[in-house]
Amino acid sequence: MSSIFQDLIVAGKLNVGSGPITHYFRSLPLNAANAVVLGAGPIVHVAHGIPYNAAGAVVGLRATTATDHGPGATPYGPNGELEGDNVAAAAVVYQGVPYTAGGVYATNGVAGAPAIISKDFTITPAQVSVSTRGFRAAPAAGALTPDNVYGGGAVSLVLVQDDDITYVTPTGNAIFPATSGNLAMAIGVYQGPTRIVLPWNVAEGRYQASEPGLYAYMQSIIGIATQFRLSAAPAGTA
Secondary structure (H helix, E strand, O other): OHHHHOOOEEOOEEOEEOOOOOEEEOOEEEOOOOOEEEEOOOOOEEEOOEEEOOOOOEEEEEOOOOOEEOHHHOEEOOOOOEEEEOOOOOOEEEOOEEEOOOOOEEEOOOOOOOEOEEEEEEEEOEEOOOOEEEEEOOOOEOEEEOOOEEOOEEEEEEEEEOOOEEEEEEOOOOOOOOEEEEEEEEEHHHHOOOOEEEOEEOOOOEEEEEOOOHHHHHHHOOOOOEEEEEEEEEOOOO
């Protein structure tokens, strides 16, 4: 779907900006400077793979790396937002649209898109129970450095069960207060352009998803310090 942004490139970057919306091009909202109008979520509808908020702006997030890629190499955030970077240089052009080395759109302005909340850790998994592998804050099992602080809260569990059910549990079993919507998790070989997206499980009080093969991978890195990242949209934007 990235081809929809062809002819909206200025000085080698996707031309984006803030409202008000003055006219449309290929159903995209543009301002008086012919920049695509970006805004914060929540997303109220999606058309041709492009998410829109209630004001009609394209819902975006500023991010250095893509959470996921959809059709046409569209870079999506944890909740389906488009992801772009207004700082990094364009590294490649696909379907006439520039991307950064991190796999997000190379844009020329901050516009109304909020920044994704990401933090890089190092995780050293352990055998937490007979059927789980990962990190537990208390009683301590495995390690998460430099600390277990994230999104205005703290991480109490990062576990994968032997059925590949994967979950991240905040202390207090409540959504990380500085974030909203789904949580994206990246670990080791899963650090690539596609991340593990974990929706909030209300009944369990944790972010949870099924990721085939992750238990075997976690077992293979027990005791080995490994890259680990959590990312989510800011509070109130999903």
